[in-house]
Amino acid sequence: MVCSNLGPQYLGWSLVFIRQPALCFLQITKPTCLTAPLKASQQKMSHLLCALLSLFSFAALLEAVQWKLQENVYVIESEWNAQTPATRVELTCDTSDEEVYWKKDSEWKGKGKTLIVEVKEFPDAGNYTCLTANTHEILSYNFFLISKIDSEGQMIRSILKSFKEPKWTFLKCEAKNYSGIFMCSWMTENESPNVKFTIRSLKGPQGDVTCSTPVAHIDGLVTKYTAQCHKTNYCPFAEEHHPIDIFLEVIDEVEYENYTSSFFIRDIIKPDPPQCQYVATNGTVTWKYPQSWSTPKSYFPLTFKVKVKSTKKRKIIQVYDTDEQSMHLPNSGPKDEISVQARDRYYHSSWSDWSSLCR
Numbered sequence: 001m002v003c004s005n006l007g008p009q010y011l012g013w014s015l016v017f018i019r020q021p022a023l024c025f026l027q028i029t030k031p032t033c034l035t036a037p038l039k040a041s042q043q044k045m046s047h048l049l050c051a052l053l054s055l056f057s058f059a060a061l062l063e064a065v066q067w068k069l070q071e072n073v074y075v076i077e078s079e080w081n082a083q084t085p086a087t088r089v090e091l092t093c094d095t096s097d098e099e100v101y102w103k104k105d106s107e108w109k110g111k112g113k114t115l116i117v118e119v120k121e122f123p124d125a126g127n128y129t130c131l132t133a134n135t136h137e138i139l140s141y142n143f144f145l146i147s148k149i150d151s152e153g154q155m156i157r158s159i160l161k162s163f164k165e166p167k168w169t170f171l172k173c174e175a176k177n178y179s180g181i182f183m184c185s186w187m188t189e190n191e192s193p194n195v196k197f198t199i200r201s202l203k204g205p206q207g208d209v210t211c212s213t214p215v216a217h218i219d220g221l222v223t224k225y226t227a228q229c230h231k232t233n234y235c236p237f238a239e240e241h242h243p244i245d246i247f248l249e250v251i252d253e254v255e256y257e258n259y260t261s262s263f264f265i266r267d268i269i270k271p272d273p274p275q276c277q278y279v280a281t282n283g284t285v286t287w288k289y290p291q292s293w294s295t296p297k298s299y300f301p302l303t304f305k306v307k308v309k310s311t312k313k314r315k316i317i318q319v320y321d322t323d324e325q326s327m328h329l330p331n332s333g334p335k336d337e338i339s340v341q342a343r344d345r346y347y348h349s350s351w352s353d354w355s356s357l358c359r
Helices: 040-065
Strands: 013-019 066-070 073-079 087-093 100-104 107-111 114-119 126-132 138-149 172-174 181-189 195-201 209-211 215-219 222-231 244-252 255-263 275-279 284-288 302-310 315-322 326-328 337-344
Touching (some): 087 100, 087 126, 114 126, 172 255, 181 195, 181 244, 195 209, 195 222, 275 337
Parallel strands (some): 138 255
Antiparallel strands (some): 066 073, 100 107, 126 138, 181 222, 195 244, 209 222, 275 284, 284 326, 302 315
């Protein structure tokens, strides 16, 4: 292989991303062509083959270390260990003016139209700007984020906090009914005040799912974020054939992570708790369907659990299963706590939280 100076051209920038091999700093890995005498047709074929191999080698190398997140924003994948060398980035200011200089954030980095930097750890990432030496006018800029990966190329995720249930779940979505509206949530430790989120459908802006701007809810040492999403043209009476794919991007200063969740609406159903009351005269507890549940109830029936808990013994006495909306409890004590929860009768999704006490 030989080293080449070719590079991809971007608007306002000429960028070359290189992962440094052990023996030389390659800008592009280029196959060595045969030098033995060849016929004209063989030479043409050989040159074409070499050109194709060069293109494929470059594309694979470029894709392996960086990708474009949005205009002027790139994510560099950094293998998170001390042995792997940095990614070399060549920046070229697209201007005829030779008197230019470079800054990273507010730090002076060098002068001249070309700047080569090595990106490995968080201090290496950030905003690189090309400016005129005389007027200090900004000519172009690019912002580099770092995504930590392991030796197998898998993203190392550490910004979000896992939910207790299900374990190792970082992005959780739930729906109160079959309207096509659902709520997605995730958590962080309260150590990242500048963390930013983007949540969307994997199908992109033209997809059939839209999500609101995330809202933060601080609870002790943890901040929970929620975003309401809506699958447009969703029919609650039709069978679902294609799952919804939700994509969450997380940026904390210069660190980048992403998370995905794939599901059918029926899989994430979790009704609101029923509304219940206790009739002391005949020892009967009754309840109503949650107001947020889908209608008609005959098509979307619920099943219920009734829990009786002793306040004296501080333990659950009994849990009853029923499809009805009332239950006679003649043996419950006057101070026993009674509550009800609900679940879709025909599809075993999640149970609702327990209702407030029925008396």
